[in-house]
Amino acid sequence: MLTVALALGASFALPVSAQSLLSTYDVIVRNNLSTSTDIRGLVVAKNYTGTAGGPFAQDLSSTTPGTDTTWIQSSIASSGSALTMQYGSLAFGGSSISGRTINFNQAGNTVHYNTSFNFNSVFNGISTESTANAALSANGSSVLSGNLLTFNVGATLPASGGTAVFSIAASTLADSGIAQYDLNLNGKSPTAIIINVTGSAGYSFTRPGGANFVGNFTSQSWYQKTLWNFNGAGTVNYGAGWKGSILAPDATVTSTGDLDGSLAAFNASLTGEVHLPTWSGTGAVVPETSTWAAVGALTGVIGWSFVRRNRRTAPVQKA
Numbered sequence: 001m002l003t004v005a006l007a008l009g010a011s012f013a014l015p016v017s018a019q020s021l022l023s024t025y026d027v028i029v030r031n032n033l034s035t036s037t038d039i040r041g042l043v044v045a046k047n048y049t050g051t052a053g054g055p056f057a058q059d060l061s062s063t064t065p066g067t068d069t070t071w072i073q074s075s076i077a078s079s080g081s082a083l084t085m086q087y088g089s090l091a092f093g094g095s096s097i098s099g100r101t102i103n104f105n106q107a108g109n110t111v112h113y114n115t116s117f118n119f120n121s122v123f124n125g126i127s128t129e130s131t132a133n134a135a136l137s138a139n140g141s142s143v144l145s146g147n148l149l150t151f152n153v154g155a156t157l158p159a160s161g162g163t164a165v166f167s168i169a170a171s172t173l174a175d176s177g178i179a180q181y182d183l184n185l186n187g188k189s190p191t192a193i194i195i196n197v198t199g200s201a202g203y204s205f206t207r208p209g210g211a212n213f214v215g216n217f218t219s220q221s222w223y224q225k226t227l228w229n230f231n232g233a234g235t236v237n238y239g240a241g242w243k244g245s246i247l248a249p250d251a252t253v254t255s256t257g258d259l260d261g262s263l264a265a266f267n268a269s270l271t272g273e274v275h276l277p278t279w280s281g282t283g284a285v286v287p288e289t290s291t292w293a294a295v296g297a298l299t300g301v302i303g304w305s306f307v308r309r310n311r312r313t314a315p316v317q318k319a
Helices: 119-134 290-299
Strands: 027-035 043-048 068-076 083-085 089-092 102-104 141-145 148-152 163-169 180-184 192-198 204-206 226-229 235-237 241-243 245-255 258-260 263-270
Touching: 027 119, 043 119, 068 083, 083 089, 119 192, 119 226, 119 245, 141 163, 241 245, 245 258
Parallel strands: 027 043, 027 263, 043 068, 068 089, 083 102, 148 180, 163 192, 192 226, 204 235, 226 245, 235 245, 241 258, 245 263
Antiparallel strands: 141 148
């Protein structure tokens, strides 16, 4: 293991996806992040409050030494085991890190202090994206039959392409009788799957203890295109594991198992790994706002447009 002394370094430009922030970053946390195990991709957080040390950027072996792969805006907890960067450098918004050792397992990396990374654009961007997705009209349905909850892609989608949109109440998704979640493609091949989870302001969701993902949800081809949008949620506990990316910009998210996808949250306290690939849904709405204009200004990326539709919640059918 190579330990690199903390030193003042250059600031680096903001990488950004042309589709979604969740397509670029593995974890985005607007406030406090704590994890006791691996985060496999890029990380952006306001504070790192954990006493465990990751590692971070575990799967980014193609990273050029000196390139930032983790960005922390305000603070890193002073106590705890060494924070380990498997690949890439650490960008920090302050001028020093007190009391915490940072280890780099790839030669040529360091801490880049006083980074010019635009944290607020990312943090505001996930909120705007969640709101835009929540406004989409559902074109698919969900059916709870016995202990199986199935999401059925709608017949109006073309055979190939298009965004499959679902709307389901958090109370239904958390039904204690559910043992399986499945995705029925109905012969379609959508390029993005957005599942809007609804509830009253600050609602809570906890994955049923016995619920597992089955069928198409277990295929990387489909769970990497699936985005679970917990717009307005206060707490989300995905329990022993989850398939698909989670967008919960106002929620405290907790887990005991692995997430196969990206995570965006207000706070996150994780005891399971966060895996790649990031969300790969294409053709879904990405709002064009002053937030995105700021992001684009850093990278020369042109802003994106979206058509806002009236929100419609599709009732869950019970067979």
